[in-house]
Amino acid sequence: MVDDSPVVLDGQSLGADDVVRVARYHAPVALHDDGLARLDASWHASQRLVVRRQVYGRTTGVGANRDQIVSTAGWAEHGLRLLRSHAGGLGGMLPEEQVRAMMVVRLNQLLAGGAGVRRAVADALLAALNSSCYPGVHEYGAIGTGDLTALAETGLTLLGERYWLGSTQTPDPIELDSGDALALISSNALTIGMAGLAWQDAHQLLKATHVIAALSFLAVDGAVEAYDERVHLGRPHPGQVAVAAEMRRLLGAPSRPPARIQDPFGYRCFPQIHGPAVDAATDLGRVLDVEFNAAAENPLIVADHFGPEDDAAYHHGAFHSAYLGQALDRLRLSMLHTGHLSTARLATLVEPNFTGLRPFLAEGVPGSSGVMILEYSANSALAEVRTLAEPASIGNAVVSRGQEENSSFAFQSASQALRSLGAFRLVLACEVVAAVRALRLRGITPDTPALRAAFEAAESKLNPDMSDRQLSPDVEVASSLLDDFASY
Known part of the structure; x- marks a missing residue:
């Protein structure tokens, strides 16, 4: 008999059995207050940081465009362009269980508190998991340095630009904030979720x-x-x-x-x-x-408990798999x-x-x-x-x-x-x-x-x-x- 109790995500204790229960057996998902607190703290830190220094992907381009500075007035459009340009997956569509595994892993990672995304992103992923709908994700696009195409397609689906599969009870579209785009796609959540199933x-x-x-x-x-x-x-x-x-x-x-x-x-x-x-x-x-x-996530957004002046954004390579x-x-x-x-x-x-x-x-x-x-x-x-x-x-x-x-x-x-x-x-x-x-x-x-x-x-x-x-x-x-x- 499959356990139908909720899988509670806190950003610290998700295991393979939990991923399988959510991905294959549609176990309900709940969010722990501690994880939400870390998510919120990281988000607020990101907002303070971008007005004090250049932050990769938020105030700059990405990849070899890292030295290209985005004007303050163009931040929101920059995030949308980032999702649209990176949603270049190819081939067939991945099975539902693999996409659901990606979603629950990415949601849990956001609660670890390093992404700097808004609560609305986590709420939308939660609603999708619990209503058994999932974004259409193409099979080809990742090379082990971030599942960029799959997560960009997911981001556009959260915005309402792409279609949901599965249940007709879909989350309401969310608004995009300037920092949400790169923060969402800077992860290997699809690969990790598939590895958990394997x-x-x-x-x-x-x-x-x-x-x-x-x-x-x-x-x-x-x-x-x-x-x-x-x-x-x-x-x-x-x-x-x-x-x-x-x-x-x-x-x-x-x-x-x-x-x-x-x-x-x-x-x-x-x-x-x-x-x-x-x-x-x-x-x-x-x-x-x-x-x-x-x-x-790159950059890793860290909210310092001693004061906002000590918030930090670390540019690094921890996304490498x-x-x-x-x-x-x-x-x-x-x-x-x-x-x-x-x-x-x-x-x-x-x-x-x-x-x-x-x-x-x-x-x-x-x-x-x-x-x-x-x-x-x-x-x-x-x-x-x-x-x-x-x-x-x-x-x-x-x-x-x-x-x-x-x-x-x-x-x-x-x-x-x-x-x-x-x-x-x-x-x-x-x-x-x-x-x-x-x-x-x-x-x-x-x-x-x-x-x-x-x-x-x-x-x-x-x-x-x-x-x-x-x-x-x-x-x-x-x-x-x-x-x-x-x-x-």
């Missing part, structure tokens, strides 16, 4: 992988000594130790003796190969905890290797020397193909995971007349992660279908309560017909079971 998916699938590997392990009478605590304390990488412990929990002391003195790598080296993916997901979670609650992009790259690469193990285990499940069953777990007349095609389908999906594992961060772009000469391409990394995880899910689903079929044919039921519950859930939903037939529906059913597997 982290949630990866976290669930990595946990489900333990269950799937354990089911296959039982189907081939694996040797549990490979997971013994003493083995892993001898080389205690955190993820490896955690994976081995989880396998011991799921398998217990198997009632059947091992069939071999040692197993192939898909079983024997599972903690050592899956462990890095677990560590990568943990590290990505740490990066996201910072990014969700970051005051990283190197940490996030490289964390996402590492996750995709490490999950590819976990996927390699899944197809390796699938190869053992169709091999009589490992199961004692007919080739390809076939039943019926001689020459039946059984689950033969699952190896092809799983490796096809894995090829997509492999293609998407190439690090986006190896790219670079020099833009704005050479003033911005490094790009993280974190947006591309987040987009690749979401696509890769969809394919990775299908790889695992193919293994589930074969493992459950092998256990059925061998008459084996898991010994531990957790693994038995997972097996019985799969057995109750997967078609028991062993004759040659189309297996695509079975894989779809198995795919839908994986999130439940993560809870066992």
